[in-house]
Amino acid sequence: MQRIFSCQQASELEKKAKEKxxxxxxxxxxxxxxxxxxFCTKESRLVIVCGKGNNGGDGYALARLLQTKINVTVFALxxxxAEExxxxxxxxxxxxxxxxNASEEPDFQILFEKLCKSLTADDYIADCIYGTGFHGTLSPDVKKIIDIMNKSRACxxxxxxxxxxxxxxxxxxxMGCQKLALYSDTAKAVSGKIIVADLGIAREKFEADTESSSLQTQVNDLFLVEPEDRELPFRKNRAVHKGKFGHTAVLCGDKSGAAILAASAAMSFGxxxxxxxKSNSSDLNQFxxxxxxxxxDCLPKKTSCILAGSGFSDFSKDTAKILTDWFYSFKSSGSRTSQTSTTSPAAVLDAGMLTSPETPAFLDSLNSIENARIILTPHLSELKRLLEHCGAEGDFSIEALAESPESRIAAGNYLTTRFPQSTVIMKSANTFIACGGxxxxxxDGAQSLAKGGSGDLLAGMAAALLAQGYPAKSAAITAAEHHALISQKTGSENYNLTPEVFLSLL
Structure with missing residues (x-):
């Protein structure tokens, strides 16, 4: 995993590296x-747009380095x-x-637009206008320049x-390290492929001073998950049977199709x-x-994980009682090795089980069981409602949760502190997972996942791993990252990644 740093941290790291x-x-x-x-490997054209700060300084340095290798034009806004x-x-x-220079050329915008329109896919445009220190809104003139850049065919x-x-x-x-500002939902739409460039020293050296007191007061313990961080449930022991891999019980609500999708994903994921x-409201007969x-009709005796909420329009008291009774049976009878393949209760809670005024008390009861393994899987609207019912203070509007990574981190930290046995998968364009601070x-999730049933599949995958004995953190990370990578197999822009197609790829 790669560490991710706030912009303030990154600036502090750069300052310390220069001194040290x-x-x-x-x-x-x-x-x-x-x-x-x-990146500018083709002998073609490069247009660099520079602002007044050090981001612009990077642009001038880029122009100088490439002056004999490529046709370079610099537009200074x-x-x-900045001194450098x-x-x-x-x-x-x-x-x-x-x-x-915009200040010296009256036809600056006309010249810029004309040149940008002439660029081909073999040419380049470099945005060196504003860096991580930009705050506020763009001026109309700069917004127009960026709009022109975006319409160009150049790389x-x-x-x-x-x-x-x-x-x-x-x-x-x-530059230097991964930055949190690149991981909002808006940033995902415009950042393209993110590449970390070293600044003349190895990243290990650059990031070495994260334990300093000034950095500790900022966003810490933040990591970018990569494909190799998955712990897939491969079966290496040749002498095993089905009972070795747990029993997932999926409770059905009023929209039973969602439960069927979740159960199918659980079965496919080990x-x-x-x-x-079944419940009184389920409609399994139509499927x-x-x-x-x-x-x-009842909870199987050897259940090792319960999944509840997929397809639930509302909070179910009957479902809550089934879960609470099952969790408390571990409290009264120890490991319960005679009834389950794991030594602690496990559950994945989704959708309607997360959005009721009754949810906080229900979660309190489940989290009172020592060593319980609980995963919550809200999308941002459900996350907002859960935080409201918990009485959390702060800006946890859907817009803030989507556009401010710090807001989502705060939401996850609040919930995992309030419910210490829980891990929270906050589903969105970039999915954040909170666990133990x-x-x-x-x-890695692609836009092809924007379809009904995708969240149910993720819930089923997480439940399957809990049923097989995974810790909640590992189950959440592995399920969410594998779910994201599966979405790329048909092409990120594909529109036909139905749950059935997903399951065939799982």
Missing amino acids: FAIPPFLMMENAARAMAE EAPA AKTQYEMCRRLGLKII KLACDIPSALEFSADYSIT SGLTSLL KISPALMIS ETFVIT
Whole structure:
């Protein structure tokens, strides 16, 4: 896993690295520009748009590095203000690079638009306008320039972070370390492929001072999940039977199709046995159900994980009682090794079981059981309602949860502190997982998942791993990352990733 840092942390790390390793101020800017230059491999054209800060300084350095290798034109929106940017600008000016200044050229926007329209897919545009220090809103003139850039056919490069998250990059070349600002839902839509460029020292050295007191007060224990972080349930022991891999019980609500999808995913993701538990409101008779799924009127004796909420329009008191009684039976009879393949109760709770005023008390009761393994799987609307019913303080509007990674981290930390046996999978374009003071970010999910039933499949996958004895953290990370990677198999832009197609790929 890679560590992710807030912008303030990243700035602090850069400052400390310069002091600790005697790095001259200009050298990191040189290395940032060199990292961008490595992408411009074709002998074509490069348009660089520079702002007044050090992001613009990176752009001037990039122009200088490529002056004899590619046809470079620099558009300066403002005169450089940062000292390093001033130095880089002056070097470019004395070398005779073509720089068009907005303050000096009355037809600046017309010239810029004309050049951008002439660019082809073999050309490049580099966004060096604003970095991570930008706050507020874009001026109309800068917004127009970025709109023109976005319409170009050229390959688009963002220096550190797409300016104001308005520039739509093909590649975001972020400097020194992973930055939290790149992992909001808006950022996912415009960042393209995120690449971390070193600034002249190894990342291990650059990130070495994270234990300092000034960094500890900021966002910490934040990690980017990668494919190799999965712990898939491969069966390496050749002498096993179905009972070794748990029994997942999926409770059916009024929309039983969702429960069937979740149960099917659980069976496909390694659950040894999977049962659908009928309720008074379930409508299983209208569905064609795989013969591999069992149907039961009561909780199977060897249940090792319960999944409840998929397809529930509302909170079910009957379901809550089944779960609470089953959890409390562990409290009264110890490990219960005679009745289950695990030594602690496990549950995945989704949808309607998370959005009622009765939910907090219900979760309190489940979390009172020591060593319980609980995974909550809300999407952002459900997360907002859960936090409201818990009385959480802060801006937890859907917009804040989507656009502010810090808000989602705070939401996860609140819930996992309030419900200490729980791990929370906060589903969105970038999925955040909160567990025990740590946050894990899943970025590999494709837009093809934007379809009914995708969340039910994830819930079933997580339940299957809990049934097989996984800790909640590992189950959540593995299920969410594998769910995301499956979505890429048919192409991220594909529109026909139905649950049935997903299950065939699982």
